[in-house]
Amino acid sequence: MTTSSSLQPPSPARPSSPLGLHRVIDPPGVLPQAAWRLDTDPAIARDEVRVRVDRLNLDAASYRQIRETYAGDPDKIRAAVLEIIATRGKMQNPVTGSGGMLTGTVAEAGPESPLGLLPGQRIATLVSLTLTPLVITDSLYRWDGRSEQVPCEGHAILFARSIAAVLPDDLPVPLSLAVLDVCGAPALTMRVVKKGSVAVIIGAAGKSGSLSVAAARQAGAARVLGVVPTATEAALLRDTAGLADEIVVADARDPVGLAAKVEAAGGPADVTVVCVDVAGCEGGAILSTAPGGTVIFFSMATSFSAAALGAEGLAADVTMLVGNGYVPGHADLALDLIRTTPGLRALFERRVLAEGGKP
Amino acid sequence: MTTSSSLQPPSPARPSSPLGLHRVIDPPGVLPQAAWRLDTDPAIARDEVRVRVDRLNLDAASYRQIRETYAGDPDKIRAAVLEIIATRGKMQNPVTGSGGMLTGTVAEAGPESPLGLLPGQRIATLVSLTLTPLVITDSLYRWDGRSEQVPCEGHAILFARSIAAVLPDDLPVPLSLAVLDVCGAPALTMRVVKKGSVAVIIGAAGKSGSLSVAAARQAGAARVLGVVPTATEAALLRDTAGLADEIVVADARDPVGLAAKVEAAGGPADVTVVCVDVAGCEGGAILSTAPGGTVIFFSMATSFSAAALGAEGLAADVTMLVGNGYVPGHADLALDLIRTTPGLRALFERRVLAEGGKP
Numbered sequence: 240m241t242t243s244s245s246l247q248p249p250s251p252a253r254p255s256s257p258l259g260l261h262r263v264i265d266p267p268g269v270l271p272q273a274a275w276r277l278d279t280d281p282a283i284a285r286d287e288v289r290v291r292v293d294r295l296n297l298d299a300a301s302y303r304q305i306r307e308t309y310a311g312d313p314d315k316i317r318a319a320v321l322e323i324i325a326t327r328g329k330m331q332n333p334v335t336g337s338g339g340m341l342t343g344t345v346a347e348a349g350p351e352s353p354l355g356l357l358p359g360q361r362i363a364t365l366v367s368l369t370l371t372p373l374v375i376t377d378s379l380y381r382w383d384g385r386s387e388q389v390p391c392e393g394h395a396i397l398f399a400r401s402i403a404a405v406l407p408d409d410l411p412v413p414l415s416l417a418v419l420d421v422c423g424a425p426a427l428t429m430r431v432v433k434k435g436s437v438a439v440i441i442g443a444a445g446k447s448g449s450l451s452v453a454a455a456r457q458a459g460a461a462r463v464l465g466v467v468p469t470a471t472e473a474a475l476l477r478d479t480a481g482l483a484d485e486i487v488v489a490d491a492r493d494p495v496g497l498a499a500k501v502e503a504a505g506g507p508a509d510v511t512v513v514c515v516d517v518a519g520c521e522g523g524a525i526l527s528t529a530p531g532g533t534v535i536f537f538s539m540a541t542s543f544s545a546a547a548l549g550a551e552g553l554a555a556d557v558t559m560l561v562g563n564g565y566v567p568g569h570a571d572l573a574l575d576l577i578r579t580t581p582g583l584r585a586l587f588e589r590r591v592l593a594e595g596g597k598p
Numbered sequence: 599m600t601t602s603s604s605l606q607p608p609s610p611a612r613p614s615s616p617l618g619l620h621r622v623i624d625p626p627g628v629l630p631q632a633a634w635r636l637d638t639d640p641a642i643a644r645d646e647v648r649v650r651v652d653r654l655n656l657d658a659a660s661y662r663q664i665r666e667t668y669a670g671d672p673d674k675i676r677a678a679v680l681e682i683i684a685t686r687g688k689m690q691n692p693v694t695g696s697g698g699m700l701t702g703t704v705a706e707a708g709p710e711s712p713l714g715l716l717p718g719q720r721i722a723t724l725v726s727l728t729l730t731p732l733v734i735t736d737s738l739y740r741w742d743g744r745s746e747q748v749p750c751e752g753h754a755i756l757f758a759r760s761i762a763a764v765l766p767d768d769l770p771v772p773l774s775l776a777v778l779d780v781c782g783a784p785a786l787t788m789r790v791v792k793k794g795s796v797a798v799i800i801g802a803a804g805k806s807g808s809l810s811v812a813a814a815r816q817a818g819a820a821r822v823l824g825v826v827p828t829a830t831e832a833a834l835l836r837d838t839a840g841l842a843d844e845i846v847v848a849d850a851r852d853p854v855g856l857a858a859k860v861e862a863a864g865g866p867a868d869v870t871v872v873c874v875d876v877a878g879c880e881g882g883a884i885l886s887t888a889p890g891g892t893v894i895f896f897s898m899a900t901s902f903s904a905a906a907l908g909a910e911g912l913a914a915d916v917t918m919l920v921g922n923g924y925v926p927g928h929a930d931l932a933l934d935l936i937r938t939t940p941g942l943r944a945l946f947e948r949r950v951l952a953e954g955g956k957p
Contacts, residue, residue, distance in 0.1 A: 258885075258912065260854060270853055270881060272911050320744045367732065369912055400913045423910065494629055495619060522629060526617075536902070536920070543895070543920060551923030552631050552729055553617065556761045561895070561902060561918035564910030 255284030257399035262372050262548055277328035279372040279396070285351040286399040290362065292343040292373070295389040301332035301339065302387040313384035319597055320389070324375050331369040337361035338368030341395055342406065353399055363419050365402040365570060372396040397555070404570035409552060415574065417591045421447035422573035424498060424514060424537045425454035426566035432510050434459035439501055439508035441491050442515030443483055444472040446590050447537055450573055451512045452482050453580040462505050475589065479582035493517055494522035501527040513538050521545040526558045537562035614643030616758035622730050630729035633877060635827065636687035638731040638755065644710040645758040649721065651702040651732070654748040660691035660698065661746040679748070683734050690728040697727030698746070700845050701775070702756055702767065712758055724761040724929060731755040753937035763766055763929035776950045780806035781932035783873060783896045785925035790892055791869050793818035798860055798867035798886055800850050801874030802842055803831040805949050806896055809932055810871045811841050812939040821864050825850060832922035834948065838941035853881035859884040872897050880904040887916045896921035
C-alpha cells in the first residue's frame with residue numbers, strides 16, 4: 240500500500256509552511272492539529288524531516304477509550320488504530336481528540352530544517368501525534384493491543400516548528416520518554432524561580448513535580464518546599480535526600496489548610512508550581528503565594544475561571560502562568576537534571592515502574 | 599426580622615480573618631466563596647466594614663437562570679432571590695454558582711480595616727456577592743424582577759481582603775459600574791506592556807478591550823492593533839479617533855487568518871490581550887505573538903488546556919498569563935482612563951446602552 244520511507248529518493252523542493260499548513264488536506268486553512276486529514280507524502284519539503292517510526296506512545300485517555308469500546312479485543316483494537324491513522328493521516332482519536340508521541344530514527348532531514356537532526360539519530364517527538372503526518376506499514380502485527388506502547392513500522396513527518404529530542408545513549412528509552420513527556424515544567428520553573436526565593440512545588444513526588452523541585456534548587460531557590468498528599472508520597476520524596484528542604488503533607492484542595500501548612504514550613508512562596516493532576520487546587524496555590532509572587536499551573540486539571548476568579552476573590556496580587564509545555568532547551572535541561580540530581584533518577588524510575596512501565 | 603444596619607451601635611472587637619473565615623458557618627473551614635452559609639451579624643470585627651446596601655447587580659447568568667425557572671413571574675423571582683439570600687447569608691445562585699456585585703454607602707468602618715473607607719462614602723464592591731455576607735430588609739418591594747439591577751435595602755460586610763471602590767462624583771453610576779466590572783484588564787495590560795512595544799488587543803471595541811487599548815497606549819506601546827470581528831465594530835472603534843493605530847477585522851477563532859492579518863498590520867505582538875468572550879481564540883492569540891512575547895487571557899471563555907497544548911503544538915515560546923481580576927489600584931486606573939482618553943467614554947457609553955443599561 241505504501242512504500243517504506245527509507246526507500247525514498249532525496250525529496251525535491253516543495254512549498255512548505257513551518258507550521259505544516261501545506262500538509263493540511265481537509266478542511267483547508269486550519270492548523271494541522273485541527274485538521275481532519277493530513278497529507279502523509281514521504282517526499283519532504285526543504286524544511287521538513289522524515290522519521291522512520293518504531294514505536295507509538297498512545298495518549299492514555301485515547302488508548303483507554305479504544306480499549307473499552309472494543310472490550311479489549313486485540314484484533315479490533317489494532318484495526319481501530321490502523322483505521323484512524325489511514326483515514327486521517329495522523330493518530331488522533333476522534334472521540335478524545337488526543338494523540339500521543341512517537342519514537343523513531345531520522346530517515347531524511349531537509350537542508351533547511353532548523354531542528355538540527357541528522358539521519359540515523361534516534362529521536363522522540365515532543366509535539367503531539369495529533370498534528371504529525373503518519374503512515375503505518377506493518378499492520379501493527381507486533382502489538383498485542385494490551386498497552387499504550389505500540390511497536391510499529393512506518394514513517395512520520397516533522398515540520399520546521401515541530402519539536403523532537405534526540406534520545407540519549409546513557410539512559411534507558413522508557414526513562415527518557417517519561418522525562419521528555421513532562422520536560423516543560425522544570426524548564427519554566429527554572430526560568431521563573433529567582434536566586435534566594437522560596438519555591439513551593441505542589442505534587443512534588445510526581446514526575447513533573449520532582450523535576451520542578453530539582454529545577455527550583457538549581458535556579459538557586461533559598462528554600463524549596465515539596466507538597467505531597469500522603470505519608471507514602473512523603474516517604475518517596477524523603478528517600479531522595481536533599482531534594483526538598485521541607486516536605487509538607489497536605490490536601491492541595493483545601494486552600495486554608497494548605498496555606499497554613501506552607502506558612503508553617505517557611506512559606507509563603509515566591510513561586511508556586513502546581514504539578515498535581517487533581518481539580519480544585521487553584522485557591523490553595525494562590526493562597527500559598529506571597530503578594531507579588533507567581534503561580535505556575537502545569538496541571539491539565541486547572542480551571543481557567545477558578546484561577547481567575549479565585550485570585551480576584553482573594554484580592555491576591557499574584558501573577559498566574561499557564562504552563563507552556565514548550566520552552567527552548569527544555570528536553571536537554573530535564574535530561575541533565577535526571578543525570579545530575581542525586582536521587583532524582585531513582586525516584587523517577589520508581590514512578591515509571593508504578594505506572595506499569597519498565598524503568 | 600433584622601435591624602437596620604445603620605442603627606447598630608459601634609461594634610465590639612470580635613476575632614476575625616482577613617479572608618472572612620470567621621464568617622463561615624457551614625461547612626466550617628472553607629473559604630467564604632465555597633461556603634454554603636455565611637454569618638451576616640451586623641456587628642463588625644475591627645478589620646471589617648459594614649455597608650448599607652442600595653442595589654444589587656446580579657450576575658447575568660444567575661439572573662437568567664432564575665428568570666427562566668419562574669417564567670418571568672416577578673413575585674416568584676423576588677421570592678427566589680430573597681430565599682437564597684436568607685438561607686445562605688449571601689447572594690450565590692446554587693445552580694450557576696455565581697453572584698454579582700453591589701453598591702451602597704459605608705455605614706461603619708472598623709479601626710483596623712485596610713480598605714481606607716469612610717462612613718458616608720458611596721461604594722461598589724469589586725469582590726463577588728458569592729463571598730459577601732448580605733441581609734435584605736425591604737423584601738425587594740422596589741424591584742420589578744425584570745432586570746439584573748435590584749434596588750434594595752439591607753447590609754453587607756466587607757473583610758480586610760475584600761475590594762471596594764468609591765464611586766466617583768463626576769461619572770454616572772452605571773458608567774462607573776461598567777468600568778469597575780472590567781478594571782482588572784487595563785491594569786494588567788499596563789503592567790505588562792513595555793514602552794516601544796507592539797500590543798494587539800483582541801476584542802478591542804468591547805468594554806475590557808477598549809480600556810486595554812487605552813492602557814497599552816498609556817504604557818507607551820509604539821503600536822496598538824485593535825482586532826474586531828465585524829465592520830460595525832471596526833466603525834465603533836474608528837470613531838474613537840487615535841485609540842488604536844490599526845484596526846484589524848478578523849475572526850479570532852481562525853489562527854492562521856488572524857496571525858496573517860496581524861502581521862500585515864505591523865505585528866506580531868509583543869503583548870496580545872484576549873478580551874473577547876468567545877471560545878477558541880487561544881491558537882490565534884499565540885500565533886499572533888512574537889517569540890518571547892506575552893499573551894494575557896482575560897476572556898472567561900479561555901480553555902486552560904487549549905492554551906497550554908496549543909502553545910506546545912506550535913512550539914511557541916510565549917508567556918501566557920491568566921488574567922487576574924485584581925491588580926492593586928485597578929479601579930482608579932480604569933476610571934482615570936475613561937476620564938482622560940479622548941473618545942473612550944463615548945465608546946463605553948454606547949456599549950452600556952447596547953446592553954440595555956443607562957449610560
